Amino acid sequence: MSQYSWPEESQRKYIGKSVSRVDGPVKVTGRAKYTQDFNKKGLLYGKLVTCPHAHARVVSVDVSAAEKMPGVKALKVVQGPGKEIHWAGDEVVALAAVSEQVAEDAARAIAIQYEVLPHVVVDETEPPKDIKVASGPVTAEDIEDMFGNQVPLEEIAKALAERGVSTKFTESQLKEYKGYGVPDSIISAMRDAPVREAAAGSKSPYKRTATQQEGDPDAAFQQAATVSEGLYGMPLIAHCCLESHGAVSEWTDPGNLLVRISTQNVSGIAAQMAEPLKVPASSIRVEQQHIGGGFGSKFGPDSWGILSAELSKLAGGAPVKLMLDRRTEQQAAGARPSAYARVRIACDRQGNVTAWDSSSWATGGPTGGGMPPLPYVFKVPAQRKVHTAVLTNTGPARAWRAPNHPQACLITMAALDDAAAKLGMDPLEFFQKNIQLTGPRAKLYAEELNIAAELIGWKQNWHPRTRLTQGHIKRGLGLSLHTWGGRGHESHCDLTIHPDGAVDIKMGTQDLGTGTRTAVLMVAADSLGIPMQQINLYIGDSRYPMSGGSGGSTTIGGVSASTRRAAVDARDQLLAKVAPALKSEPANLEIVDGVVRVKGSTAGGLSWKQACAKIGAMPITVRGNNPDKTKLPDLTNSGVGGVQMADVSVDTETGIVKINKMVAVQDVGLVINEKTAASQVYGALIMGITYSLFEEKVMDPVTGRMLNPNMEFYRLAGLADTGELVVRFMRGPEQDKRGVIGLGEPPVVSPGAAISNAVANAIGVRVPSLPLTPDRVLAALDQPTANATTAGGAL
């Protein structure tokens, strides 16, 4: 019986070690080809004409001059007269021409008239207290949203009975809902709901208020020894991928499409393009070897990928490169929802947290922002939560590395930090005191807090908010903790051992720069007992076995598990063929450093090449799967913790925040490649510093436009902005036996909270909202309460 479990540490040549990424040489020499880099002969350049208004209706589109321009090969009006547009940067016309210059001239020759409509773009304004709960008829979307926001069933039923529905649900629709798991009480409420007409013009940007309660928060607040109050939040930010969204599409013949696309989801794109293009998914081949950043924003083909294929079709199949320009990328190709909350926390005399009360709101485009999971990590015994989604004309939100977690983390950890300050307690002591509220990982968090405290010098450098550093440069420390899932996704691969000893693996995954290629090769090499340089890995093609999209930190668990199973099966098949030649049983053989031999013997083995010659004429090909219940153990797992601490200096005269040092202590189960794993955490700290200090989509409330759709005013941290960074993994047999867990998201969750808490510690007052720009810092210092140890009041 094959042993699929991860090899013991003594059996590992690669797994758990530090290995340089295998695609390093092509990247550092500029030879790695990204979507943007495809320049096939006959290439046409796609260009979009986008709407400059945040909310408008198209009145007329005149493309006559552009169509006649020499060199314009395809043109499509995407949104014609009458279409309502909900965000600036949404495309109205797409065209393709022989050069970028001709495409630009053609775009400029297109005349579009709009009727400008009222917009909402500002996200930090607190929704009015007396929001009228929606009173019009309930739509199917409303019901889905209510489920998404965990609205209690009785409230959903009540809404259906009181507000009615605009058209009666059919029995087949109801059956479908039942299939999704909608309970009978709601199905009958949907069936019985009266039909009402929707009132015109009653649209409010405030929607879908969720109310949740656990325990008895009112009693808890009454009995509290102290109650801390504060307002916390972070604005809408962009993904700002360095390689913009886009694709190069060509019809290799009238029925077959080749799409080179910048994507996190090679195996999932064809199915999403098939319907809009009206071709079978099997006729669409998707390819990508390298991607210039995704961070959650590149899972679908997007309208741009589909348009590149449509323009190619119009141009007789010629390849069309349609990559967003920087302005459109910043405006429309990705946004992390904002989230703000007013929080009250009750504590008893000993500093135990007894109750949580939050009123949160979030924006993020036409459907509003998601509800952050509050309170984060700490399960406070008594809670009340009210959430309002604010619908804005800022472009659709997309998953942004650890969706909803950085928001929830900042709101919770900052509120807890302020509660500690109000109690006059050291937050490290306060968090440790309440660590049991984190549940099953409490012991691990406690250990990580101690390690991080040691690394940042908490004991030596922390001071209460009432005793600030002398002079105008104030120094402070802050901490935060976080969690994430990260179980491996569905992944399949084919591993082939050829009779000449060549080995190849085919897998429809992608390497986002996380080191996926390197990790797969390390696992395969350790499982086969040969050097990783001997294995050829083919990824980034939809013709290879399906492997899941790279989101939610699910890739490493998925690809390593499917590779391990394939390699173990292939090795065992090889050993079965070789056993007679070595006069032994397959179970008694092993492969070490490319030599097939009887276990423990040091002589008389066969080289890998000699062994493979015994296979016969045809290669061995096996399929590895994840998950695979027939080939246990699980190999991957879910659920990590992690603690971060920040050491900052704040200049109270200029308001400038400087990061002196950040420490990340992270548990992540079995680490495959120490080097690229560390890079993930370093990168997350830096991305975290960036969103903490600099990033925001600055929206002009008057014109509705984004004022910084570029990279000089949409700032990313540079090399000088990051301070000293320390990364420490929890390692050892305890972690190894958990299996492989994803790492991409967890370390990016805490920086906002850790840095915000450090700034509060430095200057004695909370800066309520990220980013911690000089104006916000100075405004917080100007608050009348600035000398007290309370949270800030206004944003």
Added chain:
Amino acid sequence: MSDEDRKHPDGMSRRDFMKLGGLTVAVPMVVGPTVVQVAGEDVQVFGPGKAPVTLMVNGKKLTAELEPRVTLLDALRDHFDLTGAKRVCDRGTCGACTVLLDGKPVYACSMLAIDAQGRQITTVEALGEPGKLHPVQQAFIDNDAQQCGFCTPGFVVATAAFVSKHPNPTDDQIRRGLSGNLCRCGTYAGVRAAVKQAAGKRA
């Protein structure tokens, strides 16, 4: 110091710029350069049609018919298929398009191809190749100073120029000298270590 002495790295002085700004002569729409008198001096005017452009790239003479508005970056990428330099911000902020012009790093997105004629242009492709890497490229690999790799070619070129100018850089010099390149994945920790290794000071 006179204006003439205060040349930009790209060779244009304030006075050159003023000359172009003072252009008042009507320009006929013809291919190839026209010479017009501006402020009493001859100035060549190209475009708006295509003009022959010759560039010295990586030691090779490359020619193409280009509209004068084509940037050096787009000429390299779209006409000579040298796609190592990337287009990211497209307006001189992020450094992903960095190439060497007579040995000095410049943002190729912010220079016109016709203005780069007669200069020695070096792109990342010429610094080294897989199997024969430049020490800076090796240092980027050893220190994992890359993730998605999109900013990496620009960083490598900027670092190569930096270490040749500062063989023993201080931390502060590294911070200042390499602040003209931006990374979204957050590879600066690796870049700092790579710079030190490449400069002969093991991190």
